[in-house]
Amino acid sequence: MAAKQKIWAGLGLVACLALPLIITDRYIQHLLVMSLIFVIFSSSWNLITGYSGQLNMGHAAFFGIGAYASALLALKLGVSPWIGMFLGGLLAAAAGFLLGIPALRLSGPYLAITTIGFAEILRLVAMNWVDLTRGSLGLYGIPPLPGFWGIRFTSELTFYYVALAAAAWALFCFRRITRSEFGLSLQAMREDEIGAESIGIGTNRYKLTVFTISAFFGGFAGALLAHYQRLISPDMLSLGETFQALTMTMIGGLGTLTGPVIGAVLLTFLSEGLRFVEDAVKMDVRLIIYGGLLIVTILFMRGGIMGLWERWRGRSAGDGEEA
Amino acid sequence: MAILETKHVTKNFGGLTALQDVSFALEKGEVMGLIGPNGAGKTTLINILSGAFHPSEGKVIYQGEDISRLKANLVNERGIARTFQVVRIFKRLTVLENVLTAMVDRGKDGPWRLVWGSFFRRACAFNQDRDACATADGLLASVGLLDYRDERAENLPYAMSKRLEIARALATRPKVLLLDEPSSGLNPAEQNEQIKIIRQINEQGISILIIEHVMKVIMDISHRLIVLHYGEKIAEGEPEAVYNDPLVVEAYLGGEGNA
Ligand SMILES: Nc1ncnc2c1ncn2[C@@H]1O[C@H](COP(=O)(O)OP(=O)(O)OP(=O)(O)O)[C@@H](O)[C@H]1O
Numbered sequence: 154m155a156a157k158q159k160i161w162a163g164l165g166l167v168a169c170l171a172l173p174l175i176i177t178d179r180y181i182q183h184l185l186v187m188s189l190i191f192v193i194f195s196s197s198w199n200l201i202t203g204y205s206g207q208l209n210m211g212h213a214a215f216f217g218i219g220a221y222a223s224a225l226l227a228l229k230l231g232v233s234p235w236i237g238m239f240l241g242g243l244l245a246a247a248a249g250f251l252l253g254i255p256a257l258r259l260s261g262p263y264l265a266i267t268t269i270g271f272a273e274i275l276r277l278v279a280m281n282w283v284d285l286t287r288g289s290l291g292l293y294g295i296p297p298l299p300g301f302w303g304i305r306f307t308s309e310l311t312f313y314y315v316a317l318a319a320a321a322w323a324l325f326c327f328r329r330i331t332r333s334e335f336g337l338s339l340q341a342m343r344e345d346e347i348g349a350e351s352i353g354i355g356t357n358r359y360k361l362t363v364f365t366i367s368a369f370f371g372g373f374a375g376a377l378l379a380h381y382q383r384l385i386s387p388d389m390l391s392l393g394e395t396f397q398a399l400t401m402t403m404i405g406g407l408g409t410l411t412g413p414v415i416g417a418v419l420l421t422f423l424s425e426g427l428r429f430v431e432d433a434v435k436m437d438v439r440l441i442i443y444g445g446l447l448i449v450t451i452l453f454m455r456g457g458i459m460g461l462w463e464r465w466r467g468r469s470a471g472d473g474e475e476a
Numbered sequence: 477m478a479i480l481e482t483k484h485v486t487k488n489f490g491g492l493t494a495l496q497d498v499s500f501a502l503e504k505g506e507v508m509g510l511i512g513p514n515g516a517g518k519t520t521l522i523n524i525l526s527g528a529f530h531p532s533e534g535k536v537i538y539q540g541e542d543i544s545r546l547k548a549n550l551v552n553e554r555g556i557a558r559t560f561q562v563v564r565i566f567k568r569l570t571v572l573e574n575v576l577t578a579m580v581d582r583g584k585d586g587p588w589r590l591v592w593g594s595f596f597r598r599a600c601a602f603n604q605d606r607d608a609c610a611t612a613d614g615l616l617a618s619v620g621l622l623d624y625r626d627e628r629a630e631n632l633p634y635a636m637s638k639r640l641e642i643a644r645a646l647a648t649r650p651k652v653l654l655l656d657e658p659s660s661g662l663n664p665a666e667q668n669e670q671i672k673i674i675r676q677i678n679e680q681g682i683s684i685l686i687i688e689h690v691m692k693v694i695m696d697i698s699h700r701l702i703v704l705h706y707g708e709k710i711a712e713g714e715p716e717a718v719y720n721d722p723l724v725v726e727a728y729l730g731g732e733g734n735a
């Protein structure tokens with residue numbers, strides 16, 4: 154079983170490494186990069202909401218904080234984006250800790266509204282602090298990741314490998330964290346908070362911790378996007394971005410490791426496909442399709458694609474994740 | 477020697493007094509039964525002993541320490557575990573994981589140490605850790621749940637989910653176990669099984685406070701009984717004596733008369 158898994162993991166890795174060499178179309182390569190960034194972003198949302206049950210609808214705040222922080226550090230202070238990405242993540246983590254504080258008292262829809270408000274305030278700051286952020290024009294001319302050994306990270310192809318390494322690292326962390334004592338405790342808290350406290354889980358500290366960790370990776374994903382696109386706008390802080398993470402995760406499978414990965418790749422490609430339809434009908438059909446997919450998922454396939462897969466394999470054990 | 481006691485505990489919910497000046501002591505190693513009509517305040521007492529609620533007045537003393545203001549998780553850390561009248565198991569975790577989660581040594585420095593530690597273990601998942609699983613399997617076997625080990629908790633038959641709660645409470649290595657109606661909703665065969673399990677737990681030296689409506693169970697298993705009625709303690713002592721106490725008889729008959 155374990156050996157078989159390793160073979161599959163090895164094959165998967167080789168496939169991921171070879172993919173952009175086989176598919177040389179730059180536009181498809183671009184979609185692959187975007188998929189990987191959203192793999193990190195959705196997975197980090199999944200950690201808060203899927204694993205620990207805290208309905209965080211303000212995840213875009215962390216995405217934006219990471220992006221703006223890393224971009225501004227590079228633009229204004231000349232900090233290397235390699236370092237800036239991590240600093241952006243840390244700043245988002247600090248914001249995550251702060252946003253975790255209301256989560257100690259609120260849950261469900263109340264927490265959702267509070268977190269939306271948090272992201273919306275930051276979006277308005279980014280819109281109106283024109284001296285620093287250029288407002289709705291956004292920041293442009295953001296420096297790319299500095300190259301080394303003659304490699305430059307300005308092409309889709311080279312950036313793909315950066316994003317791949319980042320996603321692999323993030324998923325490794327998520328896998329370790331979710332399967333540890335800490336991860337099980339988070340899931341226990343999600344299932345029954347009072348029950349969790351009765352066996353010694355101090356839910357407050359666990360909530361603050363998971364908000365901080367999740368926010369770090371959300372910010373890191375945002376910074377990655379900033380230095381890839383080299384252009385960011387306050388839209389990164391909008392509810393739409395959180396909704397994107399939510400849809401990807403729900404369709405792939407909430408509270409599973411593989412779910413947001415599948416969902417991010419699927420929806421990134423799907424939404425690009427829909428762009429042609431949009432151009433034809435001159436209407437924003439993407440949100441309609443997302444909403445529709447979400448409803449279908451909730452009504453007919455709770456547990457998303459991973460849930461279907463588990464049922465197909467006829468397994469009842471496990472926490473829904475690929476063992 | 478008393479291991480857990482309350483001193484003049486009163487609990488108000490707004491205008492309603494759920495407990496009124498209740499003092500009692502659970503002796504080390506004993507099984508104490510807690511009975512009383514519906515709404516008498518039994519569950520409220522367990523909630524207060526376990527830190528889920530804090531008393532409005534009075535104190536809870538555990539091994540000489542005042543734990544009245546401690547949060548539930550810290551009370552559990554001291555050595556008091558509980559089950560719930562309406563089961564609160566972790567439905568989408570497996571039976572094994574329910575128990576494993578309760579076994580975690582959380583230490584003083586909290587969750588960050590667990591996060592950090594997750595990067596430095598050989599078995600990459602806690603639910604594959606050999607030593608932890610062996611201990612958990614032992615606990616599951618002791619309550620007859622080993623056959624359900626890898627089942628999701630939500631798929632358990634009702635009687636089994638009540639046992640899982642007991643196994644989970646035991647996994648925190650308690651000195652005192654508070655049981656809120658462990659055999660309600662069970663058929664007579666399952667009740668007998670439950671009595672056996674509780675007795676075995678007591679034989680390991682764990683002191684037990686048990687709420688029960690099923691008289692056969694409570695008379696069978698308790699060394700002593702206390703009776704609550706409208707939040708007040710109206711009797712305490714040997715099961716036989718309490719059972720025949722006119723005040724207790726009246727409380728039960730009166731309760732039924734009003735209902
Ligand atoms: N959290 C709460 N808020 C308000 N009132 C409460 C709360 N918990 C209990 N009560 C009230 O306190 C009284 C005692 O309730 P409790 O649940 O302790 O009774 P009980 O003896 O366990 O009854 P039962 O046998 O039905 O379980 C009841 O009148 C109940 O309505």
Ligand SMILES: [Mg+2]
Pocket residue numbers: 518519520561
């Ligand atoms: Mg009760």
